[in-house]
Amino acid sequence: MIRFEGAAKRHPDGTVAVEGLDLEVPAGRTTVLVGPSGCGKTTILRMVNRMVTPTAGRVLLDGADVAGLDAAKLRRGIGYVIQQAGLFPQRRVLDNIATVPYLLGWDRKRARARAAEMLELVGLPPETGRRYPFQLSGGQQQRVGVARALAADPPVLLMDEPFSAVDPVVRAGLQEELLRLQAELHKTVLFVTHDIDEAVRLGDQVVVLRDHGHIAQRADPHTLLTSPADQDVTAFLGPGRGLRGLGLVPATGVELDGLGRADGWELALDAEGRPTGWTGPDGQLQGPAPVFVPARDSLHAALDAAVLSPSGLAVAVDAETGRAVGTVSRAGILGALAAGAAAAGTSTGTSAGTAKVPGGRQP
Amino acid sequence: MTDEPLVRWGWIGSHLAYLRDLTLDHAVIALVPVLIALVIAVPLGLLCTRFPRLYQPVALVFNVVYALPGVAVFVVLIPYTGLATRTTVMIPLTCYALAVLVPATVDGLRAVPEALRQSATAMGYGPWRRLAAVELPAAVSYVVAGLRVAAVSSISLAAVGALIGRGGLGYLFIDGFQRTFPTPIVAGIVLVAALALVTDLALVLALRLLAPWAAHERRATRRQRGATQ
Amino acid sequence: MNWLDWISAFVNDPAHRSGPDSIVHRVGEHLAFTGEALLWASLLAIPAGLLIGYTGRGAFAVTALAGTARALPTLGLVTLAVLLAKISDLTVLIPLVALAAPSLLVAAAEGVRGTDPQVRDAALGTGLTHRQVLFRVCLPAALPTLLAGLRTATVQVIATATVAAYVGLGGLGRYVIDGLATKNYPTTVGGALLVVLLAVGAQLLFAPLIRYSLPPGARAQRRSLTPKESL
Numbered sequence: 001m002i003r004f005e006g007a008a009k010r011h012p013d014g015t016v017a018v019e020g021l022d023l024e025v026p027a028g029r030t031t032v033l034v035g036p037s038g039c040g041k042t043t044i045l046r047m048v049n050r051m052v053t054p055t056a057g058r059v060l061l062d063g064a065d066v067a068g069l070d071a072a073k074l075r076r077g078i079g080y081v082i083q084q085a086g087l088f089p090q091r092r093v094l095d096n097i098a099t100v101p102y103l104l105g106w107d108r109k110r111a112r113a114r115a116a117e118m119l120e121l122v123g124l125p126p127e128t129g130r131r132y133p134f135q136l137s138g139g140q141q142q143r144v145g146v147a148r149a150l151a152a153d154p155p156v157l158l159m160d161e162p163f164s165a166v167d168p169v170v171r172a173g174l175q176e177e178l179l180r181l182q183a184e185l186h187k188t189v190l191f192v193t194h195d196i197d198e199a200v201r202l203g204d205q206v207v208v209l210r211d212h213g214h215i216a217q218r219a220d221p222h223t224l225l226t227s228p229a230d231q232d233v234t235a236f237l238g239p240g241r242g243l244r245g246l247g248l249v250p251a252t253g254v255e256l257d258g259l260g261r262a263d264g265w266e267l268a269l270d271a272e273g274r275p276t277g278w279t280g281p282d283g284q285l286q287g288p289a290p291v292f293v294p295a296r297d298s299l300h301a302a303l304d305a306a307v308l309s310p311s312g313l314a315v316a317v318d319a320e321t322g323r324a325v326g327t328v329s330r331a332g333i334l335g336a337l338a339a340g341a342a343a344a345g346t347s348t349g350t351s352a353g354t355a356k357v358p359g360g361r362q363p
Numbered sequence: 364m365t366d367e368p369l370v371r372w373g374w375i376g377s378h379l380a381y382l383r384d385l386t387l388d389h390a391v392i393a394l395v396p397v398l399i400a401l402v403i404a405v406p407l408g409l410l411c412t413r414f415p416r417l418y419q420p421v422a423l424v425f426n427v428v429y430a431l432p433g434v435a436v437f438v439v440l441i442p443y444t445g446l447a448t449r450t451t452v453m454i455p456l457t458c459y460a461l462a463v464l465v466p467a468t469v470d471g472l473r474a475v476p477e478a479l480r481q482s483a484t485a486m487g488y489g490p491w492r493r494l495a496a497v498e499l500p501a502a503v504s505y506v507v508a509g510l511r512v513a514a515v516s517s518i519s520l521a522a523v524g525a526l527i528g529r530g531g532l533g534y535l536f537i538d539g540f541q542r543t544f545p546t547p548i549v550a551g552i553v554l555v556a557a558l559a560l561v562t563d564l565a566l567v568l569a570l571r572l573l574a575p576w577a578a579h580e581r582r583a584t585r586r587q588r589g590a591t592q
Numbered sequence: 593m594n595w596l597d598w599i600s601a602f603v604n605d606p607a608h609r610s611g612p613d614s615i616v617h618r619v620g621e622h623l624a625f626t627g628e629a630l631l632w633a634s635l636l637a638i639p640a641g642l643l644i645g646y647t648g649r650g651a652f653a654v655t656a657l658a659g660t661a662r663a664l665p666t667l668g669l670v671t672l673a674v675l676l677a678k679i680s681d682l683t684v685l686i687p688l689v690a691l692a693a694p695s696l697l698v699a700a701a702e703g704v705r706g707t708d709p710q711v712r713d714a715a716l717g718t719g720l721t722h723r724q725v726l727f728r729v730c731l732p733a734a735l736p737t738l739l740a741g742l743r744t745a746t747v748q749v750i751a752t753a754t755v756a757a758y759v760g761l762g763g764l765g766r767y768v769i770d771g772l773a774t775k776n777y778p779t780t781v782g783g784a785l786l787v788v789l790l791a792v793g794a795q796l797l798f799a800p801l802i803r804y805s806l807p808p809g810a811r812a813q814r815r816s817l818t819p820k821e822s823l
Contacts, residue, residue, distance in 0.1 A: 049485055076487035086482030089576045090500035100486050132576045145482075158485075369676075430791040432751030434768055435784035442777070515662045522665035523755055527772065533667055540671040540759065548675065552668040559663030 001027040002048055002156065002190065006057030008213075009043050017043040018213030020057060026205065027155070030182055030189040034199035035209030035216075036236075041192045044213055045158050048190060049078045061156070076100050079149030079157040079187070083165050085141040087133035093144050094119070094129035100152040111151075118147035123177060139170035143177070150185070159191045163198070175201055196237055200225065200244065208233050222248045246300035246337070254294055254302060254336045256316050256326025265311030273323040275315045291315045291324075299333060306330045371546045386554055389531025393521035394562065396453045397514050400460030405506070407461075408468025409494050418469055429462035431455070433523045447528030456521060460513040467509025471502030504577035507570045511563050518559040522551070532558075595781070602767075602782025613766070615786070622763035622790065625756075626749045629685055633692035633745060638738070641700025645734070646726050654701050661694035666752045674759040684756045691752055692745040699741020703734025735805040743798035750791045754783075764790070 002025035009017040018040040025031045033041040046052040047059045050071045058065045066074055087096050094115045095102075101111035119129055122143040133141055142162060149157055163171045175198065182189060193199055199206045200221040208216040208224070210232065217229040225245040228234040234241075259267050264281035267289060277287020290305035294316050305314035306329065313327040375382070411418040436455040444450040475498045483497040525533030535551030538544075571578045607613045644650045669687040677683045707730045715729045716722075757765025767783025770776070 051481070051485060072487040072489055074487075075485055078485070080482060080485035082478055082482060082485075084476065084478035086476070086478035088479065088483070088497055088501070090503070090574065103487055132579070134576055134579050148486075426795060427792055430747045430788075430795040432754050432784075432787045432791055434751070434754050434765070435787045438768055438772070438780045438784040439788075512662070515659065519663055519665045522667050525667065526755070526758060526769070530667075533665065536665070536668045536671045537758075540675065543675060545672060545675050548668055548672045552665060552672065555665045555668065556660065556663045563659065563663075 001025065001062060002188065003060040004044070004047070004057070005060065007044070007047055007054045007059050008056040009040070009047070009052055010055045016212050018047075018054075021213045021215070023207065023215065023218070025188060025190050027188045028186040029204040030191060030202055031205045031207060032191045032193060032199040032203035033207050033209060034193055034196055037194060039209040039211055040213035041194075041209055042160055044209075045160055045190055045192050048156070048158055049075045049080060076103055076152060077154050077156070079152075079154045081142075081145045081149045081157070081159045081162040083161045085133075085138075085145040087141055087144055087148070089133055091132075092129065093124075093131050093133065093136070096133065096144060097129075097148045097151050099148055100154075104152055114151055115147070118151050119144075121150070121181065122147045137170075138166045139174060142166060142170075142174055146174075146178070146181075150181075150187075155188055157187045157189045159189065161193055162191075164193070164195070171198075178202060197244070200248070208236060243300070246303060247298045249299040249337065251292055251294045251297045251299050251302040251316075251333075251336075254299070254316070254328050254333060256294070256328055257313075257332070259324055259327060262311045262313050262327075262329075265313075267311075267313075267315065267324065267327065269324060272321070274321075275317065275324045278309065278311045280310065286310050289315045291317045293317060293319045294325075295319055299337060302328065303330065303333045306333055367543070367545065369545055370549050374546045375550055382550060382554065385532050385534060386558060389518070389521055389533075389555070390558060392449055392452055392524065392529070392531050393456065393518040393558075394514060396456035397460045397510070397517050399457050400464050400513065401510065404461055404464035404468050404509075405499070407465055408472060409499065411465070411469050412472040412498075413490065413494060422466060422469075425462040425465055428458045431458075433459075433520050434526055437524060437527045441527060449529060451527065452521060452524035452529050456517050459520060460517055463513040463516070464506070464509045467505050467512075468502065471505025471509075472498050474505060475501045500574070503574045504570070507566060507574075507577065511566050514562045514566065515559045518562065519555055522555055598778040598781045599785070601778035605779070608782075618762065618764050618766060618783075619786065619790070622750070622753055622765075622787075625685070625688065625753045625761070625763055626746065629688035629692055629749050629753075630742070630746060632685070632689045633696055634742070636689070637693040637696035638700045641697040642704055642726065642731070642734070644697070645701035645704030646722075646730060648705065651701065651705070654698055658694045658698045661690065664690075666691055667755050667758070670752075670756050670759050684759065684761045688749050688752060688756070692749050695741050695745040695748065696738075699738050699744075700734065703737030703741075704730045706737065707733040733807075736802055739798060739802045739805055743795065743802070746794045746798070747791050750787065750794060754787050 004021045004023040004025075006020045006022060007018065008020045011017060021044060023044075033044060035041050043052050047054050048061065048066065050066055050069075053067070058067060060066070061069075061074075087093075088099070091099075094112055097115035097118050098106075098111040101114055102108075106114070116126060116129060119126060124140060124143055124147070128136070128140065128144075133144070136144065142165075145162065149159075163174045166174065179202065191199075191202060193202075203221055205218065206221055206224050207218045208229075210216045216236075217224060217233045219227075219229075222245060224233075225237065225241045225248070228237055228241075259269070261267075266279045268276045268279050268285055268287070270276050275289040275291060277285045277289050279285050290308040292302040292305045292314055294302075296319055302314050302316075306312060309315070313329055314333065315324050316326045316328065317324055407421070411421055433455060436458075437451055440451045440454060444454065472494070479497065479501060480493070483493045488497060522530050522533030522536065524530030525537050530537075532551045532555050535547040535554075539546065539548035539551070567578075602608060603615070608615050611617070641654070644654055666687060669690065670684060673683050673687055704726070711733075712725060712729060715725045720728065753761065753763050754765035754768055757763060757769045764783050764787045767779050767786070771778070771780030771783060
């Protein structure tokens with residue numbers, strides 16, 4: 001667990017970056033710091049690994065003041081990922097990932113074996129390990145950056161706008177990857193971004209910052225979207241809060257109807273029972289049928305499928321087999337919202353965590 | 364003089380061994396100083412990067428050194444190191460190479476992206492270790508670019524040493540001029556240029572082999588600039 | 593004999609006080625040659641460099657040319673030029689111009705090419721013609737690089753003009769070469785020191801010029817090379 005106790009940073013020229021922050025970053029969860037540029041979020045992040053020394057207050061890591069720890073040793077135990085990846089150009093990918101293990105004195109063989117494991121973990125093919133960073137795309141470099149940060153299995157991961165420099169499609173993929181990794185590894189992640197959607201998507205806890213590191217609101221994503229603390233936070237969240245909130249509610253609570261007909265539309269299935277499309281009143285087949293996976297997707301994904309469907313019905317499919325298990329109407333999905341919202345509101349984080357796995361539409 | 368051809372091939376054919384010896388002597392006089400300078404320049408560059416306040420005076424000294432005319436320095440050194448000795452020619456050449464290599468090293472280290480510096484720091488590198496293990500290799504393309512300029516300049520400058528009696532291939536210019544015989548002069552110019560060219564190519568090749576990432580970096584920078592058109 | 597004796601012998605030599613071999617006359621000759629060579633080199637190289645830098649064409653040729661020029665031994669060129677033509681100011685001027693031109697060409701091209709492409713695009717987008725972009729946007733931005741190139745060329749020409757005395761050119765090189773020929777060290781050392789003074793003087797003259805050609809922001813940036821917090 002990381003704890004900030006009145007941590008402040010005043011520059012020698014008198015400007016104030018952070019005016020005194022009290023914050024708890026719970027262990028094994030993802031905490032996202034979000035705010036406009038210049039709000040001090042990066043400074044806060046860097047106080048943890050002593051890249052910035054607070055001018056007042058202190059930062060505790062598992063109860064120990066980081067100021068009392070050896071900076072290099074402390075940093076080797078904290079993963080750090082930044083926007084430009086910062087890979088060492090002169091080292092091949094595998095050796096880049098093995099940097100901290102080497103620094104910790106692991107032998108070459110063990111460090112490389114570990115690096116190869118990490119490469120696989122972040123979803124890169126083994127032959128990438130022999131490449132130089134300049135031979136990788138931006139998204140691949142960022143994955144290597146994450147692998148490098150995780151190589152020595154640090155309990156804490158600091159991420160400073162790690163996905164801001166890649167295009168939206170790649171960014172979505174990287175976010176998904178991070179959610180998957182975190183579900184597996186349970187690191188204490190402190191994540192900085194200026195993108196509120198990213199914050200809501202990734203965070204178990206979201207901390208909205210104003211100037212000088214003042215906390216405007218600290219809440220789980222659902223609470224943040226449904227009840228912003230004040231006008232400023234509302235403005236920062238932007239329009240469409242309600243619909244975006246649907247992305248946080250799991251579709252597990254949706255009541256499914258049978259695979260029947262609706263207003264003259266009939267669901268067409270293949271031999272395996274997988275949906276192929278909707279047959280209209282005129283007998284024309286329109287496919288493919290928009291689907292969602294109740295166990296994995298959010299209400300947002302379910303509603304999206306229903307809106308796109310010619311019959312107005314979203315088809316629920318089994319994640320493994322792809323077989324249709326039921327349909328649900330738009331009204332049915334919104335009906336599930338009341339119950340779902342109540343559930344997400346009472347429990348923080350973990351219950352919404354499953355819903356945060358993005359609604360992967362079937363191709 | 365009009366009846367004298369630009370090149371008498373017969374003279375070259377009968378002086379091959381002589382030309383070879385002069386070329387070797389020239390290579391030693393010109394390139395050993397560059398090597399010495401490299402050995403001095405890298406630590407000095409690291410020092411100037413670690414303590415930026417040091418760089419201003421160091422840069423000033425080398426700016427002035429670079430402005431010193433070769434002949435003049437040779438002459439000034441004669442009372443100490445003797446007429447027509449290798450040392451007299453090699454000391455100034457070392458200084459010239461330093462004047463190129465120290466700024467090249469410092470520029471290279473300064474051009475290392477901030478992101479790289481920060482991620483190294485965040486992974487637990489101390490300042491010195493980071494400079495040597497992360498930043499210096501990242502700056503290698505700059506150092507090699509400096510090395511190429513230094514080596515080529517040194518090879519052409521060394522010829523001036525002939526005026527004080529020790530200039531390798533430069534001797535051919537004096538000889539040819541005194542006898543109004545252009546053949547040795549032409550041979551000298553061609554051999555000096557060829558030696559420079561071979562050295563330059565060897566450095567480029569060495570960079571490709573030893574630091575493929577840096578060879579790419581330079582190409583990428585050039586492409587990026589070209590693409591702005 | 594020590595340095596001071598040499599220098600005083602050099603300065604007090606009556607021949608160095610007045611007449612064709614006087615210090616004032618030799619310095620004047622040296623500066624005249626240098627200026628003339630630089631003028632011709634600038635007229636030839638700078639427009640070509642600006643054009644190459646702006647169009648981006650022939651960049652490879654420029655690099656190759658600069659490399660080759662650096663590799664050519666000036667003493668060889670000067671002696672060859674004098675053997676092939678007769679000794680005249682023009683004969684010696686050609687190698688000097690050939691020496692200075694590549695530095696200027698590269699500096700002009702690099703300076704223009706180094707202009708922020710976004711600034712250039714924005715200028716074109718606002719409706720400036722290529723000529724206006726080159727002279728109002730690129731040239732001011734290229735000025736520091738160009739001046740640095742001119743400084744290098746000046747220093748090179750001052751040094752090489754000394755070598756040219758070997759083939760009979762006037763200027764400060766006369767002291768150095770004649771002194772060596774007659775084993776008259778005071779003369780040689782005196783001449784050498786004057787060349788050094790001239791070169792360093794030129795170097796110093798350019799320093800403020802280059803600094804004031806930088807845009808105000810860059811000037812401030814240069815000054816504040818303070819270490820970053822993370823260092």
